[in-house]
Amino acid sequence: MARTNSPKILIVDDNDLMRALLRGILRSESYVVIGETKNGALALEFIEKEKPDIVFLDVMMPEMDGLEALQNIKSKYPQTVVIMITGNPSVENVQESIQNGADGFIVKPFNSAKVLDTLDRAWQVA
Template sequence: MIVDDNDMMRSILRSILRGEEYDVIGEARNGSIAVEMAERIKPDIICLDVVMPEKDGLEALCEIKAARPETEIVMVTSNADPETVQEAIQNGASGFIIKPFNAARVLDTLEKVAARCRK
């Protein structure tokens, strides 16, 4: 599942994943929708933007992990300050993708997370 308030970012991530073994089963443009969708469609992995309207990625991360601890969440952010990274990891984030990103970095990060899902 891809969560980002920027339509272009969601489109770029979707096109990177489409050519690989990943199925994008849902998209959301803010944290509130992401929490509801995660409960309903039960994705294995969520790419979750940190800065979004209504509910930011860190709030959504906490709520999703509380309801579905088995869901792996990769934070996507242009703001990789140490406090944000530490807070996300303490709350259960499995990895980080820093914007601007390239396809190789996205796929490498997701492969590491997907390997945990398969165990």
């Protein structure tokens, strides 16, 4: 499957400020943010309709956390690039994310260089 130059991105985080910060970083580099949701359950509904290329997915969220959402996304849409975001980079979270197919991992608080570097690497490998 050919990759487009500008991937469609979904941001999933229950923190409004984190979503806004990430959106600003991505848009400053001309990435296309096609949507945002506050939890994994809403993210799965959005992914089914819009088929984003890349999902930035917070680990800790209400209703359905990022690790459960990651399993669902990768089982239904294995080609989707998923980059996990967390403020609690425990060994367990990192290991479980990798085992479940995460394509990258960003620790909060993040900076634009880290976000863009992780995104570029994950997108090139995908």
